[in-house]
Amino acid sequence: MRISITHESPDFDSYRAARVRSLFNVEDGHRFVLDVDLPFSDPWSLGLVVGPSGSGKTSIGRQFFGAERFASFDWPAGQPLIDAIGPALSFDEVISTLSAVGLGSVPSWLRPFPVLSNGEQFRASLARVLCEQPAEVVIDEFTSVVDRQVARVGAMAFGKAWRRTAGRAVLLSCHYDIIDWLQPDWVLDTATGAFTGRYLRRRPEIALEIRKTGWEWWRYFEPHHYLRVPRAIAARCYVGFVGGEPVAHMAMSTRPGLKEARACRLVVMPDWQGAGIGLRFLNAVCAAWRRGDNPYDRPMPTLINTSHPGLAGALRRHPLWAQVSASLHGSNKKRSAEKISRSAGRIKAGYGGHFRSVQGFRYVEGVGASGVSAVGARPKGLAP
Known part of the structure; x- marks a missing residue:
């Protein structure tokens, strides 16, 4: 193809x-001339045109599919994001797409597009492209309006999700730092005119350090959790750090008899959603407890209950997890409170009284089923 x-x-x-x-x-200076040759040889689904401003990226994008194929959306100001994206799709399909591009913070789904942050708007636009699944699309200024951490993780998340569609996308960007994360089928550099086919470099590793903590870090993560509930009683907390920055949180407690652990309060910071950190973090902690690396020095499998459709779907597909329960609504909260009061005396709390679906999963793998050697030890690189 010649442009x-x-x-x-x-x-x-x-x-x-x-x-x-x-x-x-x-x-x-009144004349701009660009002549490039794009020697496509294999079928492709994702291409990247990268270069400095004014180097002809937008003009090249128009040559691919026409100006009418540029992604541009009108967002209703009076609708939450969950209603504005994919109105013809099922609820689970929209949730899955939002999670796929890293917009997994449930409170954000209930806000209209104009009040979202730049990073959230960027991911929402990518989710809308994925929901509409055009046969051909050009996305201009890709990652230009977000900070570089959001850009890299967002590029990786979109690349993985787009390859599950049958369409072709051309992304136009000023930033070279997304190339290794995006893994495009080809790259055209408008600064040099160089064309690179089939990009096969390995994505950069994400070194995740997991620390045992108390509840002191929870205040940073709580605004991004989909439930507003009290802290788990007698729980031990774990926080994942990347480059000293807290990115993931989870609490671990035990079920009666000390035969099984229970995971809760799993949160990944919005800027890191879509990188696969959450599931690897969860698996690393559960593998440690399964080995007996816990405050009780005894091996325990882990049970986790969730009503988040994205997490439930990921655990259902994962070979290390088995689904063990599913409830369409919560139990009777009054009876739960009475039972807890009888067994714990002064505690008056109760669980249930809601209509959300809760699904239960058990970590079934044995020792060594994680990308991190041991909780609290020197971690290995955690590739996305």
Whole structure:
């Protein structure tokens, strides 16, 4: 495929224009010419045009599929995100897509698009592209309006999700740091005119350090958890750090008889959602408890209950987890409170009284089923 672009504007002869031409020896500043050859040989689904501003990326994007294929959306200001995205799709399909691009913070789903942060708007737009699944699409200014951490993780999440569709996408970006994370089928650098086919480099590793903590870190994670419930009684907390930054949280407690552990309060910070950290973090802690690396020095399998459709779907597909229960609604909260009061005396709390579906999963793998050697030990690199 050959792309030839010529843009011309009037050759202005004002004093200032003439002085600029004289000072900087520019004789043809009114003309932009670009001629590149894209030697596609294999079927492709995801391409990247990268280069500095003014180097012709948008013009190249128009040459691929036409200006009408550029992604552009009108967002209703009076609807929450969960209603504005994929209205013809099922609820679970929309939830799955939002989680796939890293927008897994449930409170964000209940807000209209205009009030979301730049990072959330970026991911919401990617989710909408994935829900609509156009046969051909061009996304301009890809990752340009978000910080670089969100850009890299968002690029990786979108790349993985887009490859599950049958369409072709061309992304236009000023930033080279997303290439290793995006893993495009080809890259065109408009700064040099170089074309690189089939990009086969390995993604950068994410070194995750897991520390045993108390509840002191929970205040940073709580706004991003989908439930507003008291802290788990007698729980031990774990926090995952990347480069000293807290990115994941989970609490571990035990069930009666000390035969099984229970995981709860699993949260991944929004900027890191979509990188696969949450499930690897969960598996690392559960593997440690299964080995007996816990406060009780005895091996325990782990049970986790969740009503988050994205997490439930991921655990259902994962070979280390088995689904053991599913309830369409909570139990009777009054009876639960009475039972807890009889067994614990002064405690008056009760569980249940809601209509959300709760699914239970058990960690079934034995020792060594994790990308991290041991909780609290020096971690290995955790590849996304």
